[in-house]
Amino acid sequence: QVRLVESGGGLVQAGGSLRLSCAASGRTFSSYAMGWFRQAPGKEREFVAAISRSGSTNYADSVKGRFTISRDNAKNTVYLQMNPLKPEDTAVYYCAAGVYITIGTMTQLKTYNYWGQGTQVTVAS
Numbered sequence: 001q002v003r004l005v006e007s008g009g010g011l012v013q014a015g016g017s018l019r020l021s022c023a024a025s026g027r028t029f030s031s032y033a034m035g036w037f038r039q040a041p042g043k044e045r046e047f048v049a050a051i052s053r054s055g056s057t058n059y060a061d062s063v064k065g066r067f068t069i070s071r072d073n074a075k076n077t078v079y080l081q082m083n084p085l086k087p088e089d090t091a092v093y094y095c096a097a098g099v100y101i102t103i104g105t106m107t108q109l110k111t112y113n114y115w116g117q118g119t120q121v122t123v124a125s
Contacts, residue, residue, distance in 0.1 A: 002026035002114040004095045009119030016123075017083030022095030022116055029076040033101035035112055036069060036080045038091035038121075045094065049080060050106035058106050063089075087125045092118040 008020040022034070035050035049059045049069040057069055068081040078095060096112035105111045 002032070002097050004097060004114055004116035006093065006095045006116045006119040009093060009121045011122045011124060012085055014087055014123055014125050015084045017081070017085065018121060020080040020082070020093055020095075020119060020121075022078045022080075024076045024078070024097060029071075030073040032097040032099060033106055034069075034071060034078040035096045035098070035101075035106060036078075037094045037096060037109060038089075039094070039118075040091040043091075045109055047107045047109065048093070050101075051078065052101070052103060052106065056103060058103070060107075082121070085121075085123045087123045090121060090123050092120050094118045 003025045005023050008018060012018055033052045036048040037045050038048050039045040047060050048063055049067055051057050051069045051071050071078045095116040097114040098112040101111050
């Protein structure tokens, strides 16, 4: 079992920045691919970014060039640096972990085994 706890969300003006963190406990963190997803009110949860066990990354087109995902295996933590933020980035952001994830499947919500509780990000215009 893996427990994921997100932090770092909040209210920010458009053009500003936030860094989300996701701390993991349980099995060896380095054995997991990690992803960030988000869900805006009235919308389905969508892929944002992912990082494989080896450090390969993938981003949604809507955040490419603005968001950066990274991981620190020594701290069992994955990060999502977000800037510049736009009002359309407003959502609850979820961290996810999965074992059997390939480069080809890391954008797919259903391939992740464990989820955090989410952290709210609100971008004011």
